[in-house]
Amino acid sequence: MARRVRRPRGSTRVLGLRVYRAAVLIGIFAGIYSMLQAERTRTDRPITLREVRQHAPAASRLTRDARHPGSWQILAEDDALLGRALRTSPLADDVIGYAGPTDTLVILDGQDRIEILALRRSEDTPGHVADVVADAAFWSQWTGRAVDEVVEESLRFDAVSGASKTSRGILRGVQRRLALEARGDDDVSQGLSWTAWDIVLVALAIVGGVLRWLERRLGRWARWVYRALSFLVLAMITGDVLALSLFGAWAENGLPWRETLGVVVLAASALLWPLWTGRSVYCSDVCPLGIAQDAAGHVHRRLGWIPRWQLRPESGLGWMLGMLPGFLLVTAGIAVCLALSLDLANLEAFDVVAWPNARAIAVGLAVVGVAASLFVPKAYCRFGCPTGSLLELVRTPHRGARLRWRDGVATLFLILVWTLGEQRALLESWLREGPW
Amino acid sequence: MNAAEKIERRRPRLAIRLVAVLMLTGLGLAILWPSLRDAKRRVLLDATLRELELGLERHRGLEGTLPSDPLLPASELIWLLRQSGALEAAPINPYTGARYGEDPFELDQIWYSPNESGETWTLEALSEDGERVVTSRRSSTGE
Numbered sequence: 001m002a003r004r005v006r007r008p009r010g011s012t013r014v015l016g017l018r019v020y021r022a023a024v025l026i027g028i029f030a031g032i033y034s035m036l037q038a039e040r041t042r043t044d045r046p047i048t049l050r051e052v053r054q055h056a057p058a059a060s061r062l063t064r065d066a067r068h069p070g071s072w073q074i075l076a077e078d079d080a081l082l083g084r085a086l087r088t089s090p091l092a093d094d095v096i097g098y099a100g101p102t103d104t105l106v107i108l109d110g111q112d113r114i115e116i117l118a119l120r121r122s123e124d125t126p127g128h129v130a131d132v133v134a135d136a137a138f139w140s141q142w143t144g145r146a147v148d149e150v151v152e153e154s155l156r157f158d159a160v161s162g163a164s165k166t167s168r169g170i171l172r173g174v175q176r177r178l179a180l181e182a183r184g185d186d187d188v189s190q191g192l193s194w195t196a197w198d199i200v201l202v203a204l205a206i207v208g209g210v211l212r213w214l215e216r217r218l219g220r221w222a223r224w225v226y227r228a229l230s231f232l233v234l235a236m237i238t239g240d241v242l243a244l245s246l247f248g249a250w251a252e253n254g255l256p257w258r259e260t261l262g263v264v265v266l267a268a269s270a271l272l273w274p275l276w277t278g279r280s281v282y283c284s285d286v287c288p289l290g291i292a293q294d295a296a297g298h299v300h301r302r303l304g305w306i307p308r309w310q311l312r313p314e315s316g317l318g319w320m321l322g323m324l325p326g327f328l329l330v331t332a333g334i335a336v337c338l339a340l341s342l343d344l345a346n347l348e349a350f351d352v353v354a355w356p357n358a359r360a361i362a363v364g365l366a367v368v369g370v371a372a373s374l375f376v377p378k379a380y381c382r383f384g385c386p387t388g389s390l391l392e393l394v395r396t397p398h399r400g401a402r403l404r405w406r407d408g409v410a411t412l413f414l415i416l417v418w419t420l421g422e423q424r425a426l427l428e429s430w431l432r433e434g435p436w
Numbered sequence: 437m438n439a440a441e442k443i444e445r446r447r448p449r450l451a452i453r454l455v456a457v458l459m460l461t462g463l464g465l466a467i468l469w470p471s472l473r474d475a476k477r478r479v480l481l482d483a484t485l486r487e488l489e490l491g492l493e494r495h496r497g498l499e500g501t502l503p504s505d506p507l508l509p510a511s512e513l514i515w516l517l518r519q520s521g522a523l524e525a526a527p528i529n530p531y532t533g534a535r536y537g538e539d540p541f542e543l544d545q546i547w548y549s550p551n552e553s554g555e556t557w558t559l560e561a562l563s564e565d566g567e568r569v570v571t572s573r574r575s576s577t578g579e
Contacts, residue, residue: 048558049549064556316449320456331464340471347467431479436472 014401018275021394024410025271031417032251032336038421039339045089045121047072047105052085055107055116068181074107083115084108086181088173095176096256097169099249100124104174114150117142117174123253125245126343127354128163135160138167142174151179162239162357165260172259194261197238201262204230205269208281212273227291235288235353242267242282243350244329244387245343248336271394278397283381283388289349289366290381293373300374309376311383322382325389326406330413332386337417338431348386480530484546485559487527488513492548492557494522502550502557510546510559511536530561 052059052074060077062085071086088095089103100123107116117139122129132138138160142150160167204226211218211226234241240263247267250256257264270282283290300306311318328347335342345351349369351362369380381388393406420427488510495517496502503516510529514536517523526536531543545562 046558048560050547050558050560316452316456319453320460323456323460327460327464331467334464335468335471338472338475340468341474342468342471428479428482431472431475432483434472434476436469436476 014396014398017401017403018396021396021407021410022275024407024414025394027414028333028410028417029251031414031421033254035337035417035421035424036252036339038424045103047085047087051105051120052107055105055118056082058082071181081110083110084112086177087120088177089120091180092173092176094254095169095173096253096259097122097124097166098128098163098256098260099246100253102129102166102170102173104170104177106174106177108147112147114142114145114147119170122166123249124166124169125249125345127345127351127357127359128166131163131357132160132167132170135163135167147178147182151175151182162354169259197233197240198260198262200233201238201240202265204233204286205266208285209269209273209277211285212277212279212281223285227285227294230286231288231291234286238262239353240266241288241350241353242270242387243345244332244348244390245345245351247387247390248332248344251336252339270391274391274395276396278395278401280388280391280395283385283391287388288353289369289385290378292366292370293378293380296370296373297377306374311376321384324383325386326409328384328386329389330409333413337420338427349380349384350387477530480528480533481546481561484510484527484530485561487523488517488546488548488559491517491523495520498522503548504550506549508548509544510548511542511544513548 047062049059049062052062052072056074058076059074059082061075062072063075065071065073065084068084068086070091071084074082074085076082084107086106086108087103088106089101093101093103095101102122102124103120105116105118105120106114107118109115119129119133138158141157157171159171207226208230211223215223240260242263246263250267255264266282266286270280270286273282274280284294285291300308311321332342332344332347334340335344346359346361349362349365352358352366355363365380365384369384372379376382393410491514492502498520503513505512508516514523514526518526526538528534529536529539529542529544531545532539534542536542547560548557549560550557
């Protein structure tokens, strides 16, 4: 006799909630993307004479180069041709290094050899960009190279250590722009630039979810081995930790799947696992800070003499601290929507993986967070992590799933994003007239 | 314990929660405030550049040519445009919030330069730290 499979009660409601939460999140990201793309088109920044003079002091004026659309001839006072100036934006705006595109100034000499390569502006992670700017060897390796030589896809060059994706993005942008200059086409950047570490990150994302299902069969040791591997890869080698600054940059510039597939898959799994299973695999088993806090809790249990405090949500302090990550998330969301100059990496501790180039605020938050978790379980995750709050937004367990106040806030935010996108004039007048 | 007593017991907690929400909102505003000031300056700058662009177009229409000086600060450009009748009122200086010309020692970080005689120009604005550059360009061909 065939066994009857009982359909769990409320499964339609759970499915509806999952679809609703996924739709709200996608709607927010799509709204921010469409709004900021329109803003970017409006605030284009062409090459200026003053800018060219910083690198070529003899430049007297710029004149449009009729043979090469989008490039400018640099003329001396006696109208002698000094070279040409061009930039990678807007042609290469879809080349995203780690988190955003970079506009690079290229100055060619009279023989079409690169004389100067300089960063104009970048929407990539500020820390990575600063590393690239400071690396004189990265920029000087281009000097004297012919345009034809640079657009060769087999070209080997040295990336900047610790900012390899950002520097690779700059290279691909320059190659694409110079390919248009040399051959009249720009198909250089259509290829993929995945590395072995992207494959490792994809494997980590998949194995993490599978391990959660097989945990009872394999035992706790398998989970700890997986955690140790995740910590090693994310914190010590690649530094590819999910953070608000990354999600904000992706909402602004689109997903860099051609450049960093591993991080995109890791982020997708971090959102999909809690959405479909109710378990936040990323926070507990992949995030280096989550692992460090669990290890601190383990140390506490082994030592035994350290006092353990439970901050109850009913207490005023517990309730306020519990709300803090959500408030930080909303603050970050507003900053991204309004294209404010707030560096989101300063709101959380994840920049600590960029050690020794990490920001002091991130190091401080990480140290305090891990130390606090000796006394209060998962202190940073519960009371300080806005990225965790974003992932928590979509977490829908099989049982007991219901609409929460977070859903209301997310829906309001979705409406706000799309309204702001349609009412730019109103937003500008509000920004102009505000008391700040 | 009846319902009224329960509500009575909750009251202090509700007050604490309200205070907590106010404190967190204050924290959020404190985080956003400096970048909101930046955004205000950016929006003002954008509006001023647009006014100057319109003034330059009108000047070309009236005089048949653009101001020919190789590099002009905004205050001098505005004086020229007002002399020719291309600009009725001085725009707001985004760096001070006052109208151009009101302060004799005003901060002037917008520069005008014609790229080609009578065809294109550049309006370049430096941020207060002197690093970020915002530019604007128009030409008779609409580029």
